[in-house]
Amino acid sequence: MSAPTKTAGTPLMRQYARIKEKHTDAILFFRMGDFYETFYDDAKIAARELEVTLTSRNNGAAAEVPLAGVPVKAAEGYIRKLVQKGYKVAICEQLEDASQATGVVDRGVTEVVTPGTPLDEELLERERNTWLVALTEVGGDLGLAWIDCSTGEFGIAEPEADHLAAEIKRLEPAELLVPTEWRGEVGSRDVGVAADLIAAPRALDPVKEWKPELPVSYREGWRFDPELAETDLCRRYEVGGLEGFGLADFEAGIGAAGAIVAYVEEVQPAAAPVIRPPRPLLAAERMAIDEMTLVNLELLEPLRDGGRKATLLGVVDRTTTAIGARRLRQWIAHPLTDLDRIVARHRAIAGLVEDGIARAELAEALEPVHDLERLAGRAANGRATPRDLVALADTCRAVPVVRGVIEDLPGERWAELASRLQGHPEVVAAIDEAVVEEPPVTLGEGQVIRDGYDEELDEYRSARREGKEWIAELQATEREATDIPSLKVGFNKVFGYYLEVTKTHLAKVPEEWIRKQTLSNAERYITPELKETEDRILGAEERIEAREAELFAEVRIRVGEHAAELQATADALAEVDVLAGLADVAARHRWCRPEMVEHAGIEIEGGRHPVVERWLEGEQFVPNDASLDPEETQLVILTGPNMSGKSTYLRQIGLIQILAQMGAWVPAERARLGIVDRLFTRVGASDNLARGQSTFLVEMIETANILHNATDRSLVLLDEVGRGTSTFDGLAIAWAVSEWLHEGLANPMTVFATHYHELTELESILPRVKNYRVEVKEYGDEIVFLKRVRPGPSDRSYGIHVGRLAGLPDRVVERAREILRNLEEGEWSADQVPSLAPGELAPEAAQRGAEQTSLFGATEPHPMVDEYEDLNLDEMSPLQALQWLYRWRSEDGST
Numbered sequence: 001m002s003a004p005t006k007t008a009g010t011p012l013m014r015q016y017a018r019i020k021e022k023h024t025d026a027i028l029f030f031r032m033g034d035f036y037e038t039f040y041d042d043a044k045i046a047a048r049e050l051e052v053t054l055t056s057r058n059n060g061a062a063a064e065v066p067l068a069g070v071p072v073k074a075a076e077g078y079i080r081k082l083v084q085k086g087y088k089v090a091i092c093e094q095l096e097d098a099s100q101a102t103g104v105v106d107r108g109v110t111e112v113v114t115p116g117t118p119l120d121e122e123l124l125e126r127e128r129n130t131w132l133v134a135l136t137e138v139g140g141d142l143g144l145a146w147i148d149c150s151t152g153e154f155g156i157a158e159p160e161a162d163h164l165a166a167e168i169k170r171l172e173p174a175e176l177l178v179p180t181e182w183r184g185e186v187g188s189r190d191v192g193v194a195a196d197l198i199a200a201p202r203a204l205d206p207v208k209e210w211k212p213e214l215p216v217s218y219r220e221g222w223r224f225d226p227e228l229a230e231t232d233l234c235r236r237y238e239v240g241g242l243e244g245f246g247l248a249d250f251e252a253g254i255g256a257a258g259a260i261v262a263y264v265e266e267v268q269p270a271a272a273p274v275i276r277p278p279r280p281l282l283a284a285e286r287m288a289i290d291e292m293t294l295v296n297l298e299l300l301e302p303l304r305d306g307g308r309k310a311t312l313l314g315v316v317d318r319t320t321t322a323i324g325a326r327r328l329r330q331w332i333a334h335p336l337t338d339l340d341r342i343v344a345r346h347r348a349i350a351g352l353v354e355d356g357i358a359r360a361e362l363a364e365a366l367e368p369v370h371d372l373e374r375l376a377g378r379a380a381n382g383r384a385t386p387r388d389l390v391a392l393a394d395t396c397r398a399v400p401v402v403r404g405v406i407e408d409l410p411g412e413r414w415a416e417l418a419s420r421l422q423g424h425p426e427v428v429a430a431i432d433e434a435v436v437e438e439p440p441v442t443l444g445e446g447q448v449i450r451d452g453y454d455e456e457l458d459e460y461r462s463a464r465r466e467g468k469e470w471i472a473e474l475q476a477t478e479r480e481a482t483d484i485p486s487l488k489v490g491f492n493k494v495f496g497y498y499l500e501v502t503k504t505h506l507a508k509v510p511e512e513w514i515r516k517q518t519l520s521n522a523e524r525y526i527t528p529e530l531k532e533t534e535d536r537i538l539g540a541e542e543r544i545e546a547r548e549a550e551l552f553a554e555v556r557i558r559v560g561e562h563a564a565e566l567q568a569t570a571d572a573l574a575e576v577d578v579l580a581g582l583a584d585v586a587a588r589h590r591w592c593r594p595e596m597v598e599h600a601g602i603e604i605e606g607g608r609h610p611v612v613e614r615w616l617e618g619e620q621f622v623p624n625d626a627s628l629d630p631e632e633t634q635l636v637i638l639t640g641p642n643m644s645g646k647s648t649y650l651r652q653i654g655l656i657q658i659l660a661q662m663g664a665w666v667p668a669e670r671a672r673l674g675i676v677d678r679l680f681t682r683v684g685a686s687d688n689l690a691r692g693q694s695t696f697l698v699e700m701i702e703t704a705n706i707l708h709n710a711t712d713r714s715l716v717l718l719d720e721v722g723r724g725t726s727t728f729d730g731l732a733i734a735w736a737v738s739e740w741l742h743e744g745l746a747n748p749m750t751v752f753a754t755h756y757h758e759l760t761e762l763e764s765i766l767p768r769v770k771n772y773r774v775e776v777k778e779y780g781d782e783i784v785f786l787k788r789v790r791p792g793p794s795d796r797s798y799g800i801h802v803g804r805l806a807g808l809p810d811r812v813v814e815r816a817r818e819i820l821r822n823l824e825e826g827e828w829s830a831d832q833v834p835s836l837a838p839g840e841l842a843p844e845a846a847q848r849g850a851e852q853t854s855l856f857g858a859t860e861p862h863p864m865v866d867e868y869e870d871l872n873l874d875e876m877s878p879l880q881a882l883q884w885l886y887r888w889r890s891e892d893g894s895t
Contacts, residue, residue, distance in 0.1 A: 011104045013065065019092055019109060025217065026088035026112055029079070033098070035069040043068040049085055050078050079113055080122050086215040088114045112267035115215045116175025117149045119271060119383055124150050127325035133173035134260035136224040136252060143252025145260045146171055149271035151373045152567060156253040157281040162705060166291040170333040176214055177263055179221040219259055226251045229258020236261065237277055246280045253280070270381035274563060287335040287661050288678040292702050296683040297654050298611065299332050312655055315610050316664060318584040320363060322371040323570050324577025331578060335661035337675050339596055345579065345663025346593050348413040352583035359587065362405045362580045368398040369573060376566035379559040386439035386448045386552065389559060393431040396424045399569060406576060420572035427562050434555045449548050457551065460544045467537035471497060474530070484508050497534045498524040586665035594660040594671040600713050601629040602653065602749060606669030609652035613667065622787035623669070626653050628749040630712060633770045635742050637760055638753040639794035640774030645787040646753040647683055649774070650717040653751060654679055657715055678714040680706040682721055707740055714748035716741065720755065731756045742766045760793035
């Protein structure tokens with residue numbers, strides 16, 4: 001979007017052009033009195049997106065300028081709407097009183113609201129972070145940094161190129177920051193950036209309504225320089241180096257971190273003080289889950305209809321607080337690989353599962369806990385309202401109660417968390433001493449500061465109270481003095497206080513009264529004494545409002561100075577809430593504590609799919625065992641018909657492993673699990689039309705990723721690999737993939753669900769392959785899916801039975817059975833008819849087949865055939881063979 005020429009038009013429009021030139025990627029809200037005005041292309045966008053009137057303004061000698069405005073009092077809602085649509089909004093305020101200005105009022109941008117840097121509570125989701133993400137590349141390495149401006153969380157990573165899409169998927173950025181040099185290349189660079197995840201920047205074109213999936217912002221490449229970034233970060237956190245933050249081996253990540261902090265300081269300076277020291281996300285400390293596995297297992301978002309309850313997150317979320325809900329989401333997306341940390345969480349949950357009273361007490365203790373993380377942030381950035389501070393104080397008062405419940409629970413994790421839970425009495429005292437118990441939502445809407453807190457404020461309130469008491473008594477006094485029984489004292493914003501007298505008693509009005517307004521049946525008057533008292537009251541109210549704002553700001557600053565300690569307490573509260581919720585899930589639904597071991601292997605008895613089990617209504621979920629180990633059962637070939645439960649079985653193994661490594665108990669009777677470093681799934685079929693990729697190509701890309709990146713400690717779950725192409729090609733690929741997983745560079749634990757029954761022969765060829773099947777019971781032409789997984793191969797696919805269950809017409813089902821029998825008997829019938837042709841649905845083809853001649857043109861054996869069969873070819877010379885052919889050619893022209 002181009003800025004207007006700054007030399008054109010009136011002085012006001014030249015000022016607008018100068019300011020707009022610095023914010024060409026944002027919609028500029030230009031303050032003019034009681035309105036924010038937008039001009040040129042900004043106005044066209046605002047009119048379209050906000051559904052406000054598009055008009056025009058004369059720009060001196062230039063043409064009419066498009067104009068659209070919104071009232072300042074309602075601007076917050078309009079700004080929110082634009083940001084939610086992916087736009088940036090630059091707020092340009094009047095920096096001086098218009099009545100005092102000479103010439104054009106001085107103006108400047110005070111804030112830029114972007115999709116990734118919101119502080120307005122209405123723009124934030126309670127249960128998930130709003131991430132601003134920066135991405136860069138240094139020497140072939142990718143650097144990733146992310147910040148939530150509302151909480152101050154700050155993370156850094158250096159993912160492999162083929163893992164970048166998964167990291168972006170996990171974070172779900174609200175806004176992406178990249179070097180300007182990438183403009184036009186984002187999505188096509190060979191750094192693993194998926195084109196459908198990172199879109200081009202929003203084209204602020206008033207004609208086009210093109211809306212990218214992910215807003216992208218650009219900053220000069222030098223801002224991503226690692227050396228400059230390290231210097232700036234060290235200065236910011238007052239340290240000599242970044243090694244203390246665990247960033248000794250980072251370079252690209254530090255470059256991204258420096259750029260993202262500078263961007264926040266530029267567009268949302270109020271959030272900058274809240275940003276915490278960066279935390280590195282190390283690949284070795286968490287299970288790697290690729291993008292498709294996140295989707296296939298429906299960890300955070302559902303694949304289809306069903307909403308949040310159809311996800312693992314929806315099933316295990318029993319958190320009470322917003323901070324706990326956000327933390328749980330992070331735990332699911334980043335399961336641990338550190339055995340000690342995992343076991344510590346399991347042990348902590350055990351303490352609550354075994355103590356129902358403590359579990360109930362802890363749930364009750366967490367009820368008064370508000371979003372301390374964001375409340376502390378709002379106090380630090382000067383945006384906390386009176387009610388925010390009261391909520392913060394209430395939360396701090398609840399902390400000792402929470403600590404009292406957990407400090408006696410068994411397990412070192414509870415003791416460590418209890419030590420981090422501080423009640424912050426100095427913060428509570430500062431708020432309680434100054435702020436009333438039930439303040440209004442915002443300043444100026446009622447009393448905020450307590451009586452007795454400030455002597456000056458008390459004097460103003462006393463003056464206002466005395467004035468109002470005098471006015472309250474004035475009506476009775478003047479009625480008695482004037483003998484006007486209908487006299488009354490009133491107030492409006494135009495005339496202030498007045499005395500109203502009906503026209504019947506006008507003769508009794510004293511001469512010194514001053515007429516102010518005439519009505520149809522009454523007159524309104526003021527007196528010098530009334531006016532003086534009014535001035536005293538209104539002056540007191542103005543001073544009260546100003547003094548309250550001043551005192552509240554001081555209290556907010558005092559609280560904001562403790563933001564770092566408050567956020568540390570919030571961090572501990574979040575983990576307490578997550579552990580309490582996971583304990584509640586385990587106790588309610590009979591989940592077991594998994595036994596975690598160092599060596600690779602999976603042993604699950606009575607495992608269940610946590611989501612499917614919860615969805616079943618009036619039906620018992622059929623549990624199943626699973627056993628995988630690198631020595632005996634490294635690769636399981638799972639066969640069985642469609643709808644029998646193969647995919648559910650695959651997914652439940654993956655979900656149980658994720659739950660265990662995030663520190664939760666698992667839906668099983670017993671589970672003994674090794675640590676998995678990477679989890680891969682290839683489940684379901686999907687096209688990627690945006691990239692021009694067919695179902696089969698997507699399947700092969702995902703399978704290739706598995707074969708290249710799986711290790712001996714990985715878990716691979718494959719469903720129907722190879723089905724997207726011809727039968728023979730698909731079988732060949734499935735066989736080769738199985739061999740590679742068994743005999744290749746790495747031997748990951750694998751479950752391969754397939755309809756290719758030929759793969760079951762691998763058990764007799766490869767030593768660590770075992771066949772399993774999903775059992776089916778036949779009753780004549782009927783089948784019942786037992787959903788039980790048992791050793792051994794399945795002998796049939798039962799596809800026709802499944803088609804019948806799905807509602808195919810009976811005639812089609814019978815015809816399918818007939819074709820299947822023909823296929824099983826051979827490719828050609830005795831009458832030389834293709835075996836698919838005969839049958840009720842193809843009588844004409846059958847008739848044509850009956851009339852078809854044989855290969856040699858006759859229905860009876862040809863004499864040449866009999867003679868040919870008697871020939872001894874081994875004793876014939878080449879010349880004799882040629883002579884034989886010549887003779888038959890001359891004797892029978894038909895040959």
